[in-house]
């Protein structure tokens with residue numbers, strides 16, 4: 001009689017069938033009670049501790065794949081990261097269980113001792129518990145979080161061993177001798193695995209379904225919420241009206257929105273789920289080299305302790321954006337000039353840098369000299385006339401004109417004035433220290449079906465955007481094939497801090513053509529024409545499109 005013992009493949013399959021429902025259980029409890037969502041915590045933790053080069057390589061690869069499949073980076077990057085996070089966690093479960101079965105197969109003595117599966121569960125539980133505590137995204141007591149994680153992993157470990165037993169001949173009913181008996185067992189094993197698969201799917205589906213239905217209590221981040229609860233008086237949401245610009249050049253239909261609808265504003269940060277900070281207990285300490293250390297709360301901002309708020313139309317862009325990418329958006333920011341707040345804190349003469357920490361472990365620094373030289377640097381608490389959304393940095397983020405997003409922390413939890421600089425999160429991972437926005441221009445549309453007739457000549461409108469941080473745009477030019485550069489018309493921008501929409505009405509000529517665009521910033525400096533990928537200074541190069549008309 002052939003003797004059957006589960007092997008590595010059975011282990012891998014069991015790992016899969018047990019780890020997926022484990023994710024479902026972590027998810028539903030996270031949504032219901034605010035316990036840690038361990039697979040996300042693992043992903044975020046790895047992204048923070050792995051070497052910068054490796055992380056950037058990972059991000060680049062993801063962007064390349066998404067671009068290959070023609071997916072919008074803005075829309076697809078978070079879902080792709082979520083898939084990666086779940087896949088990674090599942091893969092770990094599969095590998096661990098495969099190894100576990102390998103060991104059990106070799107080592108008969110421990111096969112029947114459930115203590116072994118339990119110890120494996122405890123070990124895994126402790127590791128993941130430490131990781132989740134590092135990330136700190138849970139809103140129930142730490143003890144409950146710890147217990148929950150341990151419990152589920154112990155269950156997971158014991159189940160692995162239990163399944164091994166069920167698959168082994170000793171546990172199979174009537175170990176009848178001979179080939180027939182062997183086949184019997186094989187059929188039983190199959191039936192058992194199918195049942196296990198069914199149970200696994202059921203738990204997963206119920207967990208995922210329940211979890212997404214009951215997303216009422218978002219897990220609040222422990223960070224930044226050490227204060228006593230106050231009643232926050234948030235200002236009434238306002239409808240933002242765009243400045244009147246009589247006679248301004250009309251954008252070509254098909255050009256992106258001049259003012260990005262808030263729900264379409266790109267989002268980039270190191271989190272899968274944004275830190276959810278409780279506005280009532282949030283405090284902002286301003287300490288270090290100051291005469292008068294302060295601790296601010298949200299009402300200090302909402303109720304204008306520092307005077308009238310400032311409103312600015314701002315185009316924010318991510319340094320990882322490709323020339324024609326969609327990680328750039330425009331909305332109206334409302335906040336308090338940072339100068340006013342620092343004046344009250346009174347930096348000592350020795351203070352040189354403002355070190356900023358955020359609720360997700362992100363950090364950056366700003367030279368005091370820069371803050372003193374630019375009134376527009378602000379602490380923003382509203383976007384588009386509403387309190388900041390959780391994913392865009394509630395309750396407070398900083399705005400620094402002319403810098404890429406990586407220099408501008410969201411979810412700010414503390415300020416320290418320091419004599420020495422401390423390079424920011426992405427600076428430490430190889431990105432440019434200054435991160436000044438590059439001048440770039442993009443063709444959004446060549447409206448080949450929108451022919452304009454003027455004086456017997458047919459024109460095709462071509463349109464897009466140009467931007468140069470806070471330096472403004474003085475000129476945009478379009479080149480058709482190898483022809484001369486011709487000046488486009490510029491629409492008056494929403495502010496000196498936003499992109500400029502441009503249009504060029506091109507005298508129509510049938511055939512295949514290449515259109516190229518370039519811009520000049522407010523100081524008359526032409527954009528860098530040489531193509532360079534985003535890392536480390538922000539992408540440069542000219543954008544062109546091929547059109548058949």
Ligand SMILES: Nc1nc2c(c(=O)[nH]1)N[C@H]1C(S)=C(S)[C@@H](COP(=O)(O)O)O[C@H]1N2
Pocket residue numbers: 265266267268269270271316317318319358359360362363391392393404405406407408409410411
């Ligand atoms: N705390 C924190 N702030 C952050 C980040 C982050 O990961 N954590 N990402 C930065 C980057 S890289 C960009 S491009 C902008 C994006 O802001 P948005 O997501 O609101 O558009 O946030 C910046 N601020």
Ligand SMILES: [Mo]
Pocket residue numbers: 268317318319320405406
């Ligand atoms: Mo970014």
